[in-house]
Amino acid sequence: MAETSNQIAERLSGKRARVLFVLTIVFLSQQASYFSSRHDAASAVGHFKIAAWLVLSIVLLAMLATGGAWLRSAEVRALLNDETTREHRKTGFVNGFWAACVTAIVIYAVDLFEPVSGRDTVHIILTMAIAVAMLTFARLERHALRDA
Template sequence: MAETSSETAERLSGKRARMLFVLAAIFLSQQASYFSSRHDLVSSAGHFKIAAWVVLSAVLLLMLATGGAWFRSAEVRALLNDETTREHRRTGFANGFWAACLTAIGIYVVDLFEPVSGRDTVHIILTIAIAVAMLTFARLERHALRDG
């Protein structure tokens, strides 16, 4: 029996909410390993780590901005991007913005006592902002799905 577009969208919205938590955990654990290890930016391994972070960050931002489901029909994507989801996404981005601002203030204060490189500053701010936006969006989507 073929699944209707609304059934597909409902199934995918549940998966999306669960996957956002998983992706946020993976993203944050990668960053923890990045900052806990010594990285040589002139080596190819150092360049690979930075490139992987940039690509993953861009994909996660694109997924947050569009809701994902890029390979689904326009009808399914429209059903996945309903008014409630758009509001959850806006709240996620707003929380990510505030997290970025507060992180920048924190790094500014830390830099008064211990120098922080510009590259590390950008890395920390973007990582925190993306993670907070993802986790906020995922939490709101899960609550909406649970409440029915």
């Protein structure tokens, strides 16, 4: 028996909340790996690490901005992107913005004592902003699903 669009959207909304947590852990562990070893940005390995981070960052930002489910019908995407979800997403972006601001201030203070490269600064700020936005969105979605 075929699922209705409502059933598909309900199932996917639960999956989305879980997947966002997992993707955030993967994203942060990738960053831990990146910063735990010194790398030569001009080497092939350095290029690969930076490219992997950029691609994952862009995909996660696109997922946050649109809600994901790109391969689903417009009807299912609309059901997944209800008013509550849009509000959760907005709150996630606001928290991500504040995380970026606080991270920039911390890096500025650290740079007074230990030089931090521009590339590392951008990397750290963007990583923190994306991670906080994703965790906020996922947490709010999970709470909403649990309360429903």
